[in-house]
Amino acid sequence: xxxxxxxxxxxxxxxxxxxxxxxxxxxxxxxxxxxxxxxxxxxxxxxxxxxxxxxxxxxxxxxxxxxxxxxxxxxxxxxxxxxxxxxxxxxxxxxxxxxxxxxxxxxxxxxxxxxxxxxxxxxxxxxxxxxxxxxxxxxxxxxxxxxxxxxxxxxxxxxxxxxxxxxxxxxxxxxxxxxxxxxxxxxxxxxxxxxxxxxxxxxxxxxxxxxxxxxxxxxxxxxxxxxxxxxxxxxxxxxxxxxxxxxxxxxxxxxxxxxxxxxxxxxxxxxxxxxxxxxxxxxxxxxxxxxxxxxxxxxxxxxxxxxxxxxxxxxxxxxxxxxxxxxxxxxxxxxxxxxxxxxxxxxxxxxxxxxxxxxxxxxxxxxxxxxxxxxxxxxxxxxxxxxxxxxxxxxxxxxxxxxxxxxxxxxxxxxxxxxxxxxxxxxxxxxxxxxxxxxxxxxxxxxxxxxxxxxxxxxxxxxxxxxxxxxxxxxxxxxxxxxxxxxxxxxxxxxxxxxxxxxxxxxxxxxx
Amino acid sequence: xxxxxxxxxxxxxxxxxxxxxxxxxxxxxxxxxxxxxxxxxxxxxxxxxxxxxxxxxxxxxxxxxxxxxxxxxxxxxxxxxxxxxxxxxxxxxxxxxxxxxxxxxxxxxxxxxxxxxxxxxxxxxxxxxxxxxxxxxxxxxxxxxxxxxxxxxxxxxxxxxxxxxxxxxxxxxxxxxxxxxxxxxxxxxxxxxxxxxxxxxxxxxxxxxxxxxxxxxxxxxxxxxxxxxxxxxxxxxxxxxxxxxxxxxxxxxxxxxxxxxxxxxxxxxxxxxxxxxxxxxxxxxxxxxxxxxxxxxxxxxxxxxxxxxxxxxxxxxxxxxxxxxxxxxxxxx
Ligand SMILES: Nc1ncnc2c1ncn2[C@@H]1O[C@H](COP(=O)(O)OP(=O)(O)OP(=O)(O)O)[C@@H](O)[C@H]1O
Ligand SMILES: [Mg+2]
Numbered sequence: 078x079x080x081x082x083x084x085x086x087x088x089x090x091x092x093x094x095x096x097x098x099x100x101x102x103x104x105x106x107x108x109x110x111x112x113x114x115x116x117x118x119x120x121x122x123x124x125x126x127x128x129x130x131x132x133x134x135x136x137x138x139x140x141x142x143x144x145x146x147x148x149x150x151x152x153x154x155x156x157x158x159x160x161x162x163x164x165x166x167x168x169x170x171x172x173x174x175x176x177x178x179x180x181x182x183x184x185x186x187x188x189x190x191x192x193x194x195x196x197x198x199x200x201x202x203x204x205x206x207x208x209x210x211x212x213x214x215x216x217x218x219x220x221x222x223x224x225x226x227x228x229x230x231x232x233x234x235x236x237x238x239x240x241x242x243x244x245x246x247x248x249x250x251x252x253x254x255x256x257x258x259x260x261x262x263x264x265x266x267x268x269x270x271x272x273x274x275x276x277x278x279x280x281x282x283x284x285x286x287x288x289x290x291x292x293x294x295x296x297x298x299x300x301x302x303x304x305x306x307x308x309x310x311x312x313x314x315x316x317x318x319x320x321x322x323x324x325x326x327x328x329x330x331x332x333x334x335x336x337x338x339x340x341x342x343x344x345x346x347x348x349x350x351x352x353x354x355x356x357x358x359x360x361x362x363x364x365x366x367x368x369x370x371x372x373x374x375x376x377x378x379x380x381x382x383x384x385x386x387x388x389x390x391x392x393x394x395x396x397x398x399x400x401x402x403x404x405x406x407x408x409x410x411x412x413x414x415x416x417x418x419x420x421x422x423x424x425x426x427x428x429x430x431x432x433x434x435x436x437x438x439x440x441x442x443x444x445x446x447x448x449x450x451x452x453x454x455x456x457x458x459x460x461x462x463x464x465x466x467x468x469x470x471x472x473x474x475x476x477x478x479x480x481x482x483x484x485x486x487x488x489x490x491x492x493x494x495x496x497x498x499x500x501x502x503x504x505x506x507x508x509x510x511x512x513x514x515x516x517x518x519x520x521x522x523x524x525x526x527x528x529x530x531x532x533x534x535x536x537x538x539x540x541x542x543x544x545x546x547x548x549x550x551x552x553x554x555x556x557x558x559x560x561x562x563x564x565x566x567x568x569x570x571x572x573x574x575x576x577x578x579x580x581x582x583x584x585x586x587x588x589x
Numbered sequence: 590x591x592x593x594x595x596x597x598x599x600x601x602x603x604x605x606x607x608x609x610x611x612x613x614x615x616x617x618x619x620x621x622x623x624x625x626x627x628x629x630x631x632x633x634x635x636x637x638x639x640x641x642x643x644x645x646x647x648x649x650x651x652x653x654x655x656x657x658x659x660x661x662x663x664x665x666x667x668x669x670x671x672x673x674x675x676x677x678x679x680x681x682x683x684x685x686x687x688x689x690x691x692x693x694x695x696x697x698x699x700x701x702x703x704x705x706x707x708x709x710x711x712x713x714x715x716x717x718x719x720x721x722x723x724x725x726x727x728x729x730x731x732x733x734x735x736x737x738x739x740x741x742x743x744x745x746x747x748x749x750x751x752x753x754x755x756x757x758x759x760x761x762x763x764x765x766x767x768x769x770x771x772x773x774x775x776x777x778x779x780x781x782x783x784x785x786x787x788x789x790x791x792x793x794x795x796x797x798x799x800x801x802x803x804x805x806x807x808x809x810x811x812x813x814x815x816x817x818x819x820x821x822x823x824x825x826x827x828x829x830x831x832x833x834x835x836x837x838x839x840x841x842x843x844x845x846x847x848x849x850x851x852x853x854x855x856x857x858x859x860x861x862x863x864x865x866x867x868x869x870x871x872x873x874x875x876x877x878x879x880x881x882x883x884x885x886x887x888x889x890x891x892x893x894x895x896x897x898x899x900x901x902x903x904x905x906x907x908x909x910x911x912x913x914x915x916x917x918x919x920x921x922x
Contacts, residue, residue: 171913173792
């Protein structure tokens with residue numbers, strides 16, 4: 078058989094109210110090939126894949142599988158045709174166990190009665206075969222995001238997918254986990270599975286893809302091969318202009334402490350400490366990065382200091398003033414901005430329009446209220462200003478946040494938080510899921526805020542991001558700060574060793 | 590200690606402790622006055638049956654993500670239809686089926702309004718309540734009675750056991766079916782493919798959709814089946830308990846059923862426990878009023894079941910989390 082593409086789309090067009098999300102998209106995927114799709118936020122990548130997976134139906138165009146014209150009306154059709162998809166936003170039932178999530182829709186059963194034992198056995202078999210370790214009995218919502226992602230991938234493998242669609246699978250993974258994922262992808266590829274892979278990280282795309290397709294504003298704008306291109310060319314192709322891939326910043330001029338965490342500990346009843354005696358001080362005009370392998374207490378620490386979770390011991394201070402426990406509004410009013418890790422859970426009200434999401438922490442203040450009623454004009458004006466400044470791709474300020482593309486949802490949060498007059502910014506994975514152009518913009522904004530004297534606490538799983546933005550770097554391991562380094566002296570190797578758990582005494586001069 | 594921890598982890602500690610307390614009280618009461626104790630317990634079962642059935646309807650609906658406050662109306666119209674069919678045909682079995690069919694049809698209506706039309710589900714449920722009240726009120730004819738009532742069945746030697754026998758093993762058919770349904774639904778919801786899918790649809794319909802599960806069909810079927818069970822509750826009232834139809838004879842039981850569903854944390858066994866507690870309080874209340882020895886206005890005694898239920902359940906049973914997508918219509922794109 079001459080190399081027929083396993084999957085082909087011809088002239089797919091899809092419109093949403095006010096947006097042309099896909100414009101005559103033609104693509105093909107060969108057997109055992111890894112095709113990377115690149116494109117700025119809102120370029121239409123997810124839309125195209127959702128059409129292939131049967132979640133959306135195209136307005137025009139055809140899909141061919143193994144050369145045959147195929148209509149895919151719903152995900153069931155897609156699954157039957159051997160297509161598996163790992164979605165950009167998790168499609169897991171939070172209160173179910175890993176096993177229940179895995180088998181849902183493809184249950185292992187006899188006469189309608191679940192056979193959980195057999196299901197567990199098969200899950201462990203697959204998870205061992207690909208080195209993707211999970212506890213089949215864990216409740217999904219209690220797992221860190223990285224592991225949840227793993228469950229998603231296993232879910233597709235459990236269904237014997239021959240065509241695997243991965244929509245930004247690496248956005249939430251640690252570098253180590255990304256390496257593991259790539260091993261899995263290569264393994265799958267060697268078994269003849271074809272993979273569509275979306276990522277905003279150019280390095281990854283160059284490392285793993287056989288072929289790269291670039292989309293912009295709904296249309297395919299080019300195709301290339303990793304050997305014929307490099308990061309800046311790709312960035313250029315995606316955004317349509319030169320992109321600065323490094324962060325440019327001057328020497329920091331830190332002043333007084335603006336935010337202090339004193340001896341903070343968090344412990345869930347009956348469990349080990351997730352955060353243990355953490356003390357950190359962020360100065361005005363500096364960026365303090367927290368480096369660490371995901372799942373070492375960063376999530377809990379950030380939730381604790383932003384008022385989303387209570388703590389057992391310790392205190393937090395803004396400008397020397399102690400802050401109440403678990404009172405997010407008090408923190409906001411004292412000048413804290415928070416970019417949360419999970420944008421859909423803690424960052425946005427998805428069924429609310431952009432306008433309302435942009436005033437979530439200030440809707441009750443001047444100028445957004447007049448007496449007891451909302452000042453709609455001011456709210457709209459505010460939204461239009463931010464949409465423009467942060468380049469949020471939306472047909473109107475009044476559509477629901479849930480209808481934005483993933484990266485644009487992130488930009489919406491960043492816009493709201495960084496546009497307020499704040500003293501301290503807690504940024505947890507601020508550029509997760511953003512395209513290179515937007516990352517450049519947000520990094521520049523953070524540095525500008527720093528230079529204006531704002532204190533910034535940056536938590537990121539991207540070592541590159543930590544290293545290029547931070548002035549000081551704190552390393553967290555198993556809930557403890559094991560070292561604080563000056564960013565100028567920190568090397569990748571040293572950080573790697575510290576993150577892996579080898580202790581080092583806090584150097585006196587760096588804590589000053 | 591280990592046992593206690595195990596029970597705690599399986600969330601069985603509170604129910605078991607409550608059960609034990611109840612058991613001891615019953616033993617003491619029985620040794621003091623056997624006849625009254627038996628009467629109270631038998632009445633507990635009778636009183637709890639329609640509420641339990643209503644709660645089971647609620648559980649099926651809400652587990653699949655549809656809020657149903659129309660249970661009251663489903664029960665009422667089913668009670669009426671069951672009754673009328675019996676009056677026309679003289680057949681009790683056909684009458685019960687007619688009651689269930691009525692409930693199922695109203696379930697279909699509710700599913701259509703909330704799943705297909707995506708109307709506000711509280712309004713949809715209210716429509717059903719008002720419809721049932723209006724229809725039954727309009728067609729109500731005074732003075733009719735059923736041709737016979739569903740009679741108790743004794744389950745062989747089991748029914749001969751003192752106290753337990755007459756209370757648990759000598760009951761009319763719908764009461765038996767209700768108890769059986771508790772176990773069947775508990776099994777179906779938590780041990781079968783259908784149950785897994787139903788719960789997934791109620792928690793995260795989009796996730797279920799991406800796995801090829803039809804959210805609409807799943808919701809339709811659960812709401813219709815729930816309706817049939819509410820219909821059985823209606824049939825219980827006219828064909829098993831009373832033997833005639835009265836205006837608004839459900840008298841709020843459909844709403845109490847919703848409370849019982851919540852107190853039972855959306856699980857059939859939990860709802861059974863809560864319904865029994867409510868039934869028990871009601872039985873005691875009736876007993877006190879019969880005895881007439883205590884001089885308290887009867888309105889206050891009438892409050893007793895509600896008070897007791899709230900105190901026990903709010904005090905001992907922790908907070909429960911409703912299905913995450915409860916009451917939210919599902920939009921595909
Ligand atoms: N359900 C929807 N309703 C309305 N508009 C939508 C919907 N889904 C996507 N869009 C719009 O379609 C466009 C393409 O979105 P899509 O999610 O495909 O982008 P993307 O390339 O995946 O971006 P990202 O990298 O940010 O995830 C966006 O402008 C988005 O606002
Ligand atoms: Mg996307």
